[in-house]
Structures are given as structure tokens and as C-alpha cells.
Amino acid sequence: MSAQHEAGMTTTHRVVILGAGYAGMAAAIQLAARVKGREGVQVVVVNAQERFTERLRLHMTATGQQLAELSIPEMLEGTGAQFVRGWVTAVDADAKTVRIDDDRVLRYDTLVYGLGGVADTSAVPGVEDHAYTLSSAQDAELLADRLGRLGSGTVVVGGSGLTGVESAAEIAERHPALNVVLLGRQEPGAAMNPKAKAYLHAALDRLCVEVRAGDEVAKVLPDGIELAGGESIAADVVLWTSGTRVSPLAAAAGLAVDERGRIVTDAALRSVSHPEVYAIGDAAAIRQGYGVMHGTCQGGMPTGVHAALSIDRVLKGKQPKPFRFGYYHTPVSLGRHDAVVQFTRPDDSPRSIHLTGRMAARYKETVTASPWPTYGRMKKMPASGAFWPRGGRSTRVREAR
Numbered sequence: 001m002s003a004q005h006e007a008g009m010t011t012t013h014r015v016v017i018l019g020a021g022y023a024g025m026a027a028a029i030q031l032a033a034r035v036k037g038r039e040g041v042q043v044v045v046v047n048a049q050e051r052f053t054e055r056l057r058l059h060m061t062a063t064g065q066q067l068a069e070l071s072i073p074e075m076l077e078g079t080g081a082q083f084v085r086g087w088v089t090a091v092d093a094d095a096k097t098v099r100i101d102d103d104r105v106l107r108y109d110t111l112v113y114g115l116g117g118v119a120d121t122s123a124v125p126g127v128e129d130h131a132y133t134l135s136s137a138q139d140a141e142l143l144a145d146r147l148g149r150l151g152s153g154t155v156v157v158g159g160s161g162l163t164g165v166e167s168a169a170e171i172a173e174r175h176p177a178l179n180v181v182l183l184g185r186q187e188p189g190a191a192m193n194p195k196a197k198a199y200l201h202a203a204l205d206r207l208c209v210e211v212r213a214g215d216e217v218a219k220v221l222p223d224g225i226e227l228a229g230g231e232s233i234a235a236d237v238v239l240w241t242s243g244t245r246v247s248p249l250a251a252a253a254g255l256a257v258d259e260r261g262r263i264v265t266d267a268a269l270r271s272v273s274h275p276e277v278y279a280i281g282d283a284a285a286i287r288q289g290y291g292v293m294h295g296t297c298q299g300g301m302p303t304g305v306h307a308a309l310s311i312d313r314v315l316k317g318k319q320p321k322p323f324r325f326g327y328y329h330t331p332v333s334l335g336r337h338d339a340v341v342q343f344t345r346p347d348d349s350p351r352s353i354h355l356t357g358r359m360a361a362r363y364k365e366t367v368t369a370s371p372w373p374t375y376g377r378m379k380k381m382p383a384s385g386a387f388w389p390r391g392g393r394s395t396r397v398r399e400a401r
Helices: 003-008 022-035 055-061 072-076 137-150 162-174 194-206 297-315 357-368 372-379
Strands: 013-018 041-047 082-085 088-092 097-100 105-107 110-113 153-158 178-184 210-213 217-221 224-227 232-234 237-240 277-279 329-333 339-344 350-356 387-390 393-396
Touching (some): 022 297, 055 137, 153 162, 162 194, 162 237, 194 210, 350 357
Parallel strands (some): 041 082, 178 210
Antiparallel strands (some): 387 393
């Protein structure tokens, strides 16, 4: 973008959105729909690649299953939002600029920071060099290629959280000749009610997944892992799903961040140190009455929508409203035809209600299916409405003008 073009845009309020994941795309399409045709407002989306990554379904990609190819420029088509492809290398919060990897500098008046988390490969020695991750579609495709060539052997899935459980189940179902070991500090389904947790364990047992709870990995080796107690487990493949980390760019820019590097926000999702910066999705430390939200798509898309609504209100000379969010469910796939869905209270604690089996699998497929239909509804949305998915439904929220 030329300096002359930049100079010509000085009277335009430019909103730059960093990251085109679930949260970033929700913010971009929602805001573009609300300001479309309005003079003096420009929406720019910056992402490292044109392909939209369905992170909730990467365990399927990792086992060789083909997902629809979604193009970010095509998803933005007709919205009026501009797409810029590039890796963000620096944010200057004082100068209000963003630098990308080809040395282009983009000016912003309002910044939406949605550079989400990736697998934490730095906490345990050897993970970076010897383990596979599911941080991107390319990572998942590399794992799929390796598993497809393996034939037989042992796959160790490090991390017994939801990503680890879904990945272990998917690998075991698609590659029954492989020995799959799922290990972590906590037992799988630890946050579920006893019946839902028992169903999950029975499903893993049916799939012949060996579960090792209470184990801590000290080191990942080229041919296996070493546990904190000294025991070694031989493995042909190690998949690392334990923990996430966020980009250090926010901290380097001088934005107020928490101990994990997430931007600390006020009630309207604005940075507490730089109110012209909104933080959404995994990049944000958002406090609710029950504590700080944890990163999930369930919360990510609503944060993107709310940031868009807040920006629109500010552009109209109004005050943004507080963000309010409560969790609804925890859906976990156990292969293609089985699942468990734990319904939760708003603070994410388990309720007694849960679904299992094929009904749960259909529910899970509904709520984690491609977000494109929801984004498509946003593009056609009247100026007074907002859409985001919750509990398998699209919820419309009326916003007073």
C-alpha cells in the first residue's frame, strides 16, 4: 500500500482486524455488514493465509478426512471488507500501525486483535523438534500423511483435554492397527458429571485407546517420550495437545497483558491500556462474574460479534455495552458416530444433563459444522441485528440504535 494512498485515507476511520479465525471473521463480517455503504469507514482483515482454518475439526483433517476448502477472500466477498494477506510482525500501539512480513505498514484508528493461540511447544523439551501439533491445517495434514504411511506402531497423544480425547478417538477409529496411548495429568473428561465421564471412558476403552492419567511428560524424544518419573514410552508418533500459547506481539507492543500474554480487556472488550484496541477470542483475557473466560470457539465468535457492535456504537457517538457470556455445553466427538455432550452452567461447571451416542454425534456435528452458513447470515443481516451460534442454534440479538 503506497504512502500516497495512506495519506489519502487520513479522513477515513480504518478498522484493522488481525487474524481471520472464528472470532476475527465474526468481527469482520458483522462490522462490515453494519457499516456497509457508510462513508468514511474502512474494514481491513489481515491474515497469514487465504485459507480459513476450521480448528474445531482439525482432528478429522489429521486422520485424512477431507473438509471443504473455505477461502477467506471469498467469505468476505460482497461485504466491503478488504483482505490483506501477510504475517503480522509488529504492532506499534503508540503510532497505531501494524507491520506485516513484506514490510508493509498499515495504519489503523481502531484495532481488533484476534491473533489466537497455538499449541505450546516450548514448555516441554523436545516437543518443538519431535512432536506433531494441530495448530493449523498444514500441521494436521502433515500428521495425516505420517499416520497414513505408518501401518502399525504406537501413537502417543500428549494432553488429556478435549483436543487430546477427540484426536485419540479419531486416530484409533480411523487407524485400528495402531496402538493409541492418551496420557495427561488429569483423567479424560475430568470436568464432566460422573455419568458423562463414565461414558467417555467406556468409548475410549471400546476404541482400544490406552488411557494413562496422572502422567507428566518430561521430554519428547525422537522415538518416544520420557515421563517425569523416569519411565520411557516408545512411540512412532507423538501428537502434542497439552496447553496453548499466544503470540508475544501484544506484550511487545506495550499492551497490558496477563501472565499468559493475553490482552487484558475492560467490560466492552477494549484493552485496559489502549482503548482503541479490542481483543477477541483466545488473544483476550476477558473477565466475567465467574472468572476469566477460557479460549473456545463457543466464546470466540460472540467476542468477535460484540467487538463489532461496540465499534459500531462508538462510530455513532455512543458508548459500547458490556460483554456478557455464559457457557452452554461441552461437545466431545468420539469418532464419527459417537460423542458425549456435557451441558453446563454459565460458569462452565457441569449440569446433570448430557447426551451420548449417535444423538450426541449429530448434535456435535451441528454445532461444529462449517461456520460459513452463520457468516453468510451475518452478511445479509439488517443493521439492527447480530448473529452468533449458541447451543447449535443461531441466536439473534437486538441492539438498540
